Amino acid sequence: MNIYTKNGDGGMTSLVHGPSIPKSDDRIELLGTLDELISHLGLVKADLSPGREKTLLEAIQKDLLAVVALTEDPHNRKNRLEEGAVEKLEAEIDAIRETLPAGKEEALPGGNRLSARVSVARSVARRAERRLSTVSIKFGSDAMAKKYMNRLGDYLYVLARSMEAEETELPEEKPVLKPQKETEMTEKNNALIEEILRRVNDNRKINLETAKKLTEKIEEEARRRGKQAVIAVCGPEGNPISVHVMDGAFLVSFDVAMKKAYTSVAVKMSTKELSVLAQPGGTFYGVDKMDGGKIVIFGGGIPLKVDGRIIGGLGISGGTGEEDHSLAEYGLSVLPEIL
Incomplete structure (x- = not known):
């Protein structure tokens, strides 16, 4: 199966159940920025040892996927952030601020490599928040999603300051080849086969x-x-x-x-x-x-x-x-x- 479809060669694309729209549409810009943010958070997460911060970043990535789903299909009531998502971020912000030494909240980005990467993610989060505001004016949006994006920028800001205070440095990066288990390959192959069969046997049509x-x-x-x-x-x-x-x-x-x-x-x-x-x-x-x-x-x-x-x-x-x-x-x- 080809990964490319050529459907977007003319500069058009579509949302879930929606008509074709230009790729310059504000909703597509928002989706692209959210995708960029999720990737930056993945880069930060990959450099962290297992622990509370890594677990929370993964939860944030899943929350952002919910915002993506909301943008792609706003009519689907299942596409909602979980209750308490905003309050959870607020609690993390308050907990981190209590641990920051005096003056760290105003430090410039770049105290170390990891904190700098978090600062980049924070700037992308702010851009995503602005994109969401534009989409909200033109097409409407979920109120909780707007609150969440605002708190996320605050959380990433204090997280970067916290990492600067710890004076942490990343170890030298070395390529590591990880063998893939045979069971994982089998599961992926089975999922691929099921998707192909679903599409081949999909006889849904208008009659x-x-x-x-x-x-x-x-x-x-x-x-x-x-x-x-x-x-x-x-x-x-x-x-x-x-x-x-x-x-x-x-x-x-x-x-x-x-x-x-x-x-x-x-x-x-x-x-x-x-x-x-x-x-x-x-x-x-x-x-x-x-x-x-x-x-x-x-x-x-x-x-x-x-x-x-x-x-x-x-x-x-x-x-x-x-x-x-x-x-x-x-x-x-x-x-x-x-x-």
């Missing part, structure tokens, strides 16, 4: 039954929002599977919803993304004049994906482009419950 269930979910949400819409679902080849017209929906929305669903699978991105690229000077400028007028360039169409594979398209029409796109995103978020 009339699943299209009806998805439509029911979206109609219920549309009513909650006070919207009257037309909901269209097509297969991965663009052929219509179902079209549902809510009472009070505009007559023109019938044709528009079908075109949105078709467009999303034809160009493999949401119609909202396409609208940006179809502006004068953009990569897809004039695309709406092609394919006999079946292509539309306003929000409301989203490709339905499972594990990166397009299994159909969803088109919503009845409100503004933003309102239709938001309702389509909701449909995409509940798709895993239906398949």
